[in-house]
Amino acid sequence: MIFAEAEFPPLSHIVNWPxxxxxxxxxxNKVVIVYALAALLTMLIFIVGNKKQLVPTGAQxxxxxxxxxxxxxxxxxxxxxxxxxxxxxxxSLFFFIFFCNIFEIIPVIQMPATARIAVPMFLAxxxxxLYHGSGxxxxxxIGYLKHALVPPGVPAALxxxxxxxxxxxxxxxxxxxxxxxxxxxxxxxxxxxxxxAVLSSALWIAKWNVIFLPLPVLAVIFFTAxxxxxxxxxxxxxxxLAGVYIGAAVSHEH
Amino acid sequence: xxxxxxxxxxxxxxxGIDNTGLAALTYGLGAIGPGIGIxxxxxxxxxxxARQPEAAGMVRTTMFLGIAFVEALALIGFVVFFLGQx
Numbered sequence: 001m002i003f004a005e006a007e008f009p010p011l012s013h014i015v016n017w018p019x020x021x022x023x024x025x026x027x028x029n030k031v032v033i034v035y036a037l038a039a040l041l042t043m044l045i046f047i048v049g050n051k052k053q054l055v056p057t058g059a060q061x062x063x064x065x066x067x068x069x070x071x072x073x074x075x076x077x078x079x080x081x082x083x084x085x086x087x088x089x090x091x092s093l094f095f096f097i098f099f100c101n102i103f104e105i106i107p108v109i110q111m112p113a114t115a116r117i118a119v120p121m122f123l124a125x126x127x128x129x130l131y132h133g134s135g136x137x138x139x140x141x142i143g144y145l146k147h148a149l150v151p152p153g154v155p156a157a158l159x160x161x162x163x164x165x166x167x168x169x170x171x172x173x174x175x176x177x178x179x180x181x182x183x184x185x186x187x188x189x190x191x192x193x194x195x196x197a198v199l200s201s202a203l204w205i206a207k208w209n210v211i212f213l214p215l216p217v218l219a220v221i222f223f224t225a226x227x228x229x230x231x232x233x234x235x236x237x238x239x240x241l242a243g244v245y246i247g248a249a250v251s252h253e254h
Numbered sequence: 255x256x257x258x259x260x261x262x263x264x265x266x267x268x269x270g271i272d273n274t275g276l277a278a279l280t281y282g283l284g285a286i287g288p289g290i291g292i293x294x295x296x297x298x299x300x301x302x303x304a305r306q307p308e309a310a311g312m313v314r315t316t317m318f319l320g321i322a323f324v325e326a327l328a329l330i331g332f333v334v335f336f337l338g339q340x
């Protein structure tokens with residue numbers, strides 16, 4: 001009775017948005033606007049940050065910091081100096097995902113575009129095509145299959161077991177888990193925020209229950225800060241894994 | 255006690271415990287392994303960083319990588335939870 005208003009909306013209600021304008025196939029809703037904004041902001045970092053002053057100011061600072069971050073934290077540990085040509089791709093990946101994620105906690109919008117599986121899936125498949133493509137280019141068709149499927153130092157008798165496992169993990173499971181990691185994290189965060197917001201509003205309506213109101217409100221504030229961390233961390237992890245996969249495909253170590 | 259059990263069995267037989275409950279239960283079970291895994295992983299990383307602070311950067315990158323791989327299992331469980339509800 002107390003929680004009469006605390007009815008959690010169905011999942012389709014919190015991730016499907018009505019179309020604002022446009023038809024059936026080319027309809028534009030909130031998520032599409034978030035994609036467009038994220039793409040625009042990512043391009044802005046590249047355009048405004050590309051000033052080349054000796055003493056950087058404003059946007060150039062952000063751009064140089066991000067280049068340094070991606071090179072030191074993602075490219076160097078996963079690919080070494082050979083991977084530096086991948087820096088622009090990884091930077092745009094990082095910023096696009098980060099901007100898509102961060103709209104989760106920006107008031108009024110409050111919808112992480114990566115909580116719809118379309119964008120994580122597209123980015124994971126793009127990365128999949130890129131790293132297998134560059135692997136085939138680097139080692140040749142037969143050479144790359146051998147490089148990817150046959151780990152060094154495995155006895156010949158075990159290859160019957162190892163090669164199918166490697167094939168399934170490298171060509172089928174990898175893009176799937178790459179997608180789901182980003183998608184499910186952001187969906188979970190979104191649901192968490194919705195849960196506590198619904199609880200707060202229900203306690204607000206049930207007036208004499210006001211003693212308990214601070215708890216869910218504090219939880220909303222705490223989880224909003226937590227989701228800021230998650231949006232950064234998931235963008236970082238996605239880019240780091242893209243780097244690891246590219247590095248594994250083009251490396252010559254074994 | 256026995257009466258309760260028989261009521262529970264009846265409810266289960268008549269569809270009282272539906273897919274949502276089972277999906278939630280399965281997700282709870284599926285989260286145990288990754289929970290242990292991440293705890294062990296981060297604990298060991300902290301120990302490594304405390305023993306060798308100069309290697310902290312490398313340990314941290316590898317730690318996030320390991321967390322990402324372990325966490326995937328829990329997240330797949332989370333997605334299956336929503337698929338199982340339907």
